[in-house]
Amino acid sequence: MKVTLFGTGYVGLVTGACLAEMGNEVTCVDVDMDKLARLKRGEVPLYEPGLEPLVRRNQANGNLGFTINAAPAVASAMVIFIAVGTPPSEDGSADLSHVLAVARTIGQHIRQYVVVVNKSTVPVGTAEQVRAAISEQLAARGAVVPFDVVSNPEFLKEGEAVEDCLRPERIILGSESARALAVLRTLYAPFNRNHERILVMDARSAELTKYAANAMLASKISFMNEMANIAERLGADIEQVRRGIGSDPRIGHHFIYAGAGYGGSCFPKDVQALRRMARGRAYEPLVLGAVEAVNHAQKLKLYDLIRRHFAGQLKGRTVALWGLAFKPDTDDMREAPSLYLMRALWDAGATVRAHDPQAGDEARRICGERADLVICDHPYQVLEGADVLAVITEWKLFRSPDLARIRDALREPAIFDGRNLYDPEAVEHAGIAYYGIGRGRSLRISSMALDAPLTAFDVLPLATV
Numbered sequence: 001m002k003v004t005l006f007g008t009g010y011v012g013l014v015t016g017a018c019l020a021e022m023g024n025e026v027t028c029v030d031v032d033m034d035k036l037a038r039l040k041r042g043e044v045p046l047y048e049p050g051l052e053p054l055v056r057r058n059q060a061n062g063n064l065g066f067t068i069n070a071a072p073a074v075a076s077a078m079v080i081f082i083a084v085g086t087p088p089s090e091d092g093s094a095d096l097s098h099v100l101a102v103a104r105t106i107g108q109h110i111r112q113y114v115v116v117v118n119k120s121t122v123p124v125g126t127a128e129q130v131r132a133a134i135s136e137q138l139a140a141r142g143a144v145v146p147f148d149v150v151s152n153p154e155f156l157k158e159g160e161a162v163e164d165c166l167r168p169e170r171i172i173l174g175s176e177s178a179r180a181l182a183v184l185r186t187l188y189a190p191f192n193r194n195h196e197r198i199l200v201m202d203a204r205s206a207e208l209t210k211y212a213a214n215a216m217l218a219s220k221i222s223f224m225n226e227m228a229n230i231a232e233r234l235g236a237d238i239e240q241v242r243r244g245i246g247s248d249p250r251i252g253h254h255f256i257y258a259g260a261g262y263g264g265s266c267f268p269k270d271v272q273a274l275r276r277m278a279r280g281r282a283y284e285p286l287v288l289g290a291v292e293a294v295n296h297a298q299k300l301k302l303y304d305l306i307r308r309h310f311a312g313q314l315k316g317r318t319v320a321l322w323g324l325a326f327k328p329d330t331d332d333m334r335e336a337p338s339l340y341l342m343r344a345l346w347d348a349g350a351t352v353r354a355h356d357p358q359a360g361d362e363a364r365r366i367c368g369e370r371a372d373l374v375i376c377d378h379p380y381q382v383l384e385g386a387d388v389l390a391v392i393t394e395w396k397l398f399r400s401p402d403l404a405r406i407r408d409a410l411r412e413p414a415i416f417d418g419r420n421l422y423d424p425e426a427v428e429h430a431g432i433a434y435y436g437i438g439r440g441r442s443l444r445i446s447s448m449a450l451d452a453p454l455t456a457f458d459v460l461p462l463a464t465v
């Protein structure tokens, strides 16, 4: 099938490559010349396991092409995906300008029946706006061309996106058009094997499903982070509690890990946008507000522990940091807890020496050259001249550390384990002070006066560095 895809960002590129892999003829359209030039050379401008070979293979066999020229790509397509960004506007609502610009381009160039598919995460009601924008352009041309708009949200996880796309748990099609549904059932047939994964619903419900899924997952995380903060104060260990509650199948073991807070391009943005939508209809979503507030505080949790460890005196200290990306297997630092931690440390006069297996360049790009940030190529290099070590991203590389080496290298051996990767007793046994998240049984934390403020602890603004 001839497929055109607008947007070669994360979602667009993965979707395009996977559709090409199934034998479709896919053309990806983007407005960024540099990015297109890189893609044409077979260079994938983001780190995602398995994506580059997939892109290269399908480019080589002619199934995947990249262009800036929208007109022919629109005119010849049977299905057109919109996968452009919907960044948050200043007020927290999703900015639809890119989506609607693509819709207008589609309206200007379609010649025959086409199914327009919304892949971008868009506010409820956007499918109707896309339809209106296309119709307006058709009317301006004096053309009558049939088309349908379908909401088909993506559920890709960064780091596992190719796998998620090739073997989806569900394929949500929001449309009431039998014609459009028949086309998409054919397109998705190779992804829909063994058991039925396609769920058909109206477009508004499909749009809300995406927000509801992300908000539910974000809620699980904030709930566990709140439990961790309670466990810490009550002398319990959240890791034991997690196993205890996860064994109830109604709760489940997934996504109940306390940590340094959730980041990334989806959860923070989508929870905010959903709150906004609800408020727009005169409803204040109390749970969502709490989910955000807990997460905001949690991103500063490691900073709070480090600050308390040093009795508020961070000036001139050096903190070694393992991890910069918002989660492992990506170089993405959008809304990453590391940015909040580093910013707080810098404001307090400390220096950071950081290592991340993939996100070093991204950190340099975001933070720029600064004397209080040293990015190291090797994980143990960060320890040179550092007082303590904080771990904020659970890369596999950090899971079995050489504790003796850490103890010998640090000036004041202490590990702040933002992902509860280590056994507190083993760390203490090696002669290193251990601080985790919600691990009230660890001696260090139980002896800390957690509720007594040391200094005025300003809540940092939500904006990143």
Ligand code: UDX
Residues within 6 Å of the ligand: 154, 155, 156, 157, 158, 159, 214, 217, 221, 254, 255, 256, 257, 258, 259, 260, 261, 262, 263, 264, 265, 266, 267, 326, 327
């Ligand atoms: C998420 C959704 O999982 C995906 O379905 C959707 O399409 C896009 O948003 P992603 O942003 O790639 O995917 O990251 P995810 O793996 O879900 O992790 C999000 C954040 O939650 C990370 O910062 C992670 O560290 C944190 N997290 C996750 C926890 O703190 N605890 C957990 O138990 C799980």
